[in-house]
Amino acid sequence: MTKTNRFRIGNTHMALVLTEEQSMLRDSARGLISDKAPVSHLRSLRDNKDPTGFSRELWHSFAEMGFAGLLVPEEFGGSGLGYVEAGVVMEEIGRTLMPSPFLATSVVAASALNRGGSAAQKSEYLPKISNGSLLATLAIDEGAKHRPLQVNLQAVRAGNGFRLSGAKALVLDGHVADLLIVAARTSGAAGERDGLTLFLVNPKAKGVAIERTIMVDSHNAARIELANVEVNADHVLGEVDQGAALLDGVLDIGRGAVASEMVGLSEEVFNRTVEYLKSRKQFGKLIGEFQALQHRAAELYVDIEITRAATMKALQALDADVAKATSAVAVAKARAGTTATRAVQEGVQMHGGMGMTDQFDIGFFMKRARVCEELFGDANYHTEQLARVRGY
Amino acid sequence: MTDSSNSDTETAELETFRAETRAWLEANCPPEMRKPATSDDDVFWGGRNAKFSSEPQRIWFERMRDKGWTVPDWPKEYGGGGLSAAEHKVLRAEMGKIGARPPLSSFGIWMLGPALLKYGNDAQKKEHLPKIAAGEIRWCQGYSEPNAGSDLASLQTRAESDGDDFVITGSKIWTSYANYADWIFCLVRTDPAAKKHDGISFILFDMTSKGVTTKPILLISGYSPFCETFFDGVRVPKSHVVGTINRGWDVAKYLLQHERAMISGMGERGVGRPLGQIAADSVGTGAQGKLDDSMLRGKIATFDVDEAALAACAERAVDLAKAGQAHPAFSSAMKYYGTELNKRRHEILMAAGGIDALEWESERSRQGARPRAWLRTKANSIEGGTSEVMLGIVAKRILDLPGA
Numbered sequence: 001m002t003k004t005n006r007f008r009i010g011n012t013h014m015a016l017v018l019t020e021e022q023s024m025l026r027d028s029a030r031g032l033i034s035d036k037a038p039v040s041h042l043r044s045l046r047d048n049k050d051p052t053g054f055s056r057e058l059w060h061s062f063a064e065m066g067f068a069g070l071l072v073p074e075e076f077g078g079s080g081l082g083y084v085e086a087g088v089v090m091e092e093i094g095r096t097l098m099p100s101p102f103l104a105t106s107v108v109a110a111s112a113l114n115r116g117g118s119a120a121q122k123s124e125y126l127p128k129i130s131n132g133s134l135l136a137t138l139a140i141d142e143g144a145k146h147r148p149l150q151v152n153l154q155a156v157r158a159g160n161g162f163r164l165s166g167a168k169a170l171v172l173d174g175h176v177a178d179l180l181i182v183a184a185r186t187s188g189a190a191g192e193r194d195g196l197t198l199f200l201v202n203p204k205a206k207g208v209a210i211e212r213t214i215m216v217d218s219h220n221a222a223r224i225e226l227a228n229v230e231v232n233a234d235h236v237l238g239e240v241d242q243g244a245a246l247l248d249g250v251l252d253i254g255r256g257a258v259a260s261e262m263v264g265l266s267e268e269v270f271n272r273t274v275e276y277l278k279s280r281k282q283f284g285k286l287i288g289e290f291q292a293l294q295h296r297a298a299e300l301y302v303d304i305e306i307t308r309a310a311t312m313k314a315l316q317a318l319d320a321d322v323a324k325a326t327s328a329v330a331v332a333k334a335r336a337g338t339t340a341t342r343a344v345q346e347g348v349q350m351h352g353g354m355g356m357t358d359q360f361d362i363g364f365f366m367k368r369a370r371v372c373e374e375l376f377g378d379a380n381y382h383t384e385q386l387a388r389v390r391g392y
Numbered sequence: 393m394t395d396s397s398n399s400d401t402e403t404a405e406l407e408t409f410r411a412e413t414r415a416w417l418e419a420n421c422p423p424e425m426r427k428p429a430t431s432d433d434d435v436f437w438g439g440r441n442a443k444f445s446s447e448p449q450r451i452w453f454e455r456m457r458d459k460g461w462t463v464p465d466w467p468k469e470y471g472g473g474g475l476s477a478a479e480h481k482v483l484r485a486e487m488g489k490i491g492a493r494p495p496l497s498s499f500g501i502w503m504l505g506p507a508l509l510k511y512g513n514d515a516q517k518k519e520h521l522p523k524i525a526a527g528e529i530r531w532c533q534g535y536s537e538p539n540a541g542s543d544l545a546s547l548q549t550r551a552e553s554d555g556d557d558f559v560i561t562g563s564k565i566w567t568s569y570a571n572y573a574d575w576i577f578c579l580v581r582t583d584p585a586a587k588k589h590d591g592i593s594f595i596l597f598d599m600t601s602k603g604v605t606t607k608p609i610l611l612i613s614g615y616s617p618f619c620e621t622f623f624d625g626v627r628v629p630k631s632h633v634v635g636t637i638n639r640g641w642d643v644a645k646y647l648l649q650h651e652r653a654m655i656s657g658m659g660e661r662g663v664g665r666p667l668g669q670i671a672a673d674s675v676g677t678g679a680q681g682k683l684d685d686s687m688l689r690g691k692i693a694t695f696d697v698d699e700a701a702l703a704a705c706a707e708r709a710v711d712l713a714k715a716g717q718a719h720p721a722f723s724s725a726m727k728y729y730g731t732e733l734n735k736r737r738h739e740i741l742m743a744a745g746g747i748d749a750l751e752w753e754s755e756r757s758r759q760g761a762r763p764r765a766w767l768r769t770k771a772n773s774i775e776g777g778t779s780e781v782m783l784g785i786v787a788k789r790i791l792d793l794p795g796a
Contacts, residue, residue: 301791302729306705308705328700330697387682
């Protein structure tokens, strides 16, 4: 299954259903993830206060199966697949809430390096991502909400390079990453498109302070502070001052992937809830016999189906042309946000008191959905984005 | 997909079809027919008494009919275009690109045709399908009755056997355009002793038959698209039953799936300019071209997100059906969401129009087109099965919830 292009789709008339090859990919991802990382895996990492926060052993299995380098071109040791395929894996991750470097390293960082990197940068980092030996992550957010143009971390020219100072939050896997891709401001003011630059920063460099943040969803993130961190000029990713376009594409890829995770999460929590409706008895009846609950379940089903279609549409749009996928991605991430929020709320409500207990898994889904909603822009952000694109 | 050279050939053929279709549409679709329909006059329904509201409407209809593209995916022997699902999708997309109107609207195309193709015998198909395709006969649907709405299967219109004929007595309600229709496809009770689903037959007859009368119903929109229809001893040959006598419920359900698919499309059909632009005309824009009503802007954007997502889902539904992976009850899910979305669209249009959208009778308001359309959409979530019935079907047939 590794390092071939057997999952690639070369058809411009893509149907909004998985191809046979994509279904096989899904089955193998599902097999591995449901076997090795059911929700109990996340629970045990949390309960044991695991310092890594994910299983490195599983990550090596991911690499062996060609998932770590799924988006990396074959010439750099990857599988050379597309965003639909990345979405397939993300959806399976969403079903069991498996903490994994896949999103930060294999989707976001790999895309940033592949799309913006020089030949030297690509050949240095991409093979290591593919074989699972390098964890990388994008450091973008600074304020409470995702506002990519509001970057204010300063990069000042110094000698042959730059000196970076400022702070980042919600840096995925930031506590273990081997490479930070830091969005910084080389000119202009916060809010402007011009003047953004991406830097490749060694987390062990002098002046880098990393604080692991234990998050509500027990997934992995960190706050990072840079104080006069020296970065060589050849560690600029892409062009100085012109990082916004690269960032747009990379973030849209990340958004499509998170939307897929949310579809998987929503469907799983929904399936568990429907099963509960079919087994829990009150007033001498299965609670699934009550029309009030039937209709709410049916509405949620429709919501999930529509969101799944919108997400596939966005991933196909990304595969066709990342630069033209903004609207489709905004629709998908906005829908994924509202749908997942509804799914987890109905999940807890319909499980009644059991849904409130830590012993039941439903709460884990609610917590992860909340984080996914904030990741790379929430439903409000993307709904507003669509209005902006459509010019009203 | 197993043989890449095969799929490459298919892709190339489809691209050729796309180019030819685009060129043909460009040459043959009159410019007047590339604007969204704004009134009933803009829709051509066909039938014995059909009149074209304009010369371009006639030309467009006749050219499309001659190509078989009033019913592009029906077999050629019945007046269709014989297109594959993929070609049909290309044609729809190309028509959508230039905003081409459907050349012919008809319940024969949307509802009866698919049911006849599946359940009709050879004689019935040869008799009726070509006349539907050519717009010669306009059909109406005799389903609901005064005491059989959501509980359709409790219908009481009876058909009594008399030699080679059935004699039909009873009444139907909400019969769309019955007063203009030439023929009716009708559910009648042929076995009053059987359980309610088991004694129903699906029968076709001419609306000029002795004993048929229609009476339009005035709606809150001020229009009368629906009728009460009365049958007083209408004599119909038994050969007009589609499918097996007393098994009409199977035909009825199959047809309802098509009806629901048709109605679900309303959420994404018949609109020209985007809502955001329409709203900008009346509420104005401020800094950076943003609507001067931020709450309305948010509602429109949320609507646009949902509309785009529904369009993707409708596309996926077609692809799933093609791949043999569709759930037969999925059209109920789409019908529910599409109609609720269309009601939202018109609530937004009313809010955006404000005072200007309140005029009922004036040239300026095109005789109250906007408020009348708004009121009309309230029926979307009732006709063809209410939203509540749709959700019940999803709960029972797709989610397999108990006792539903």
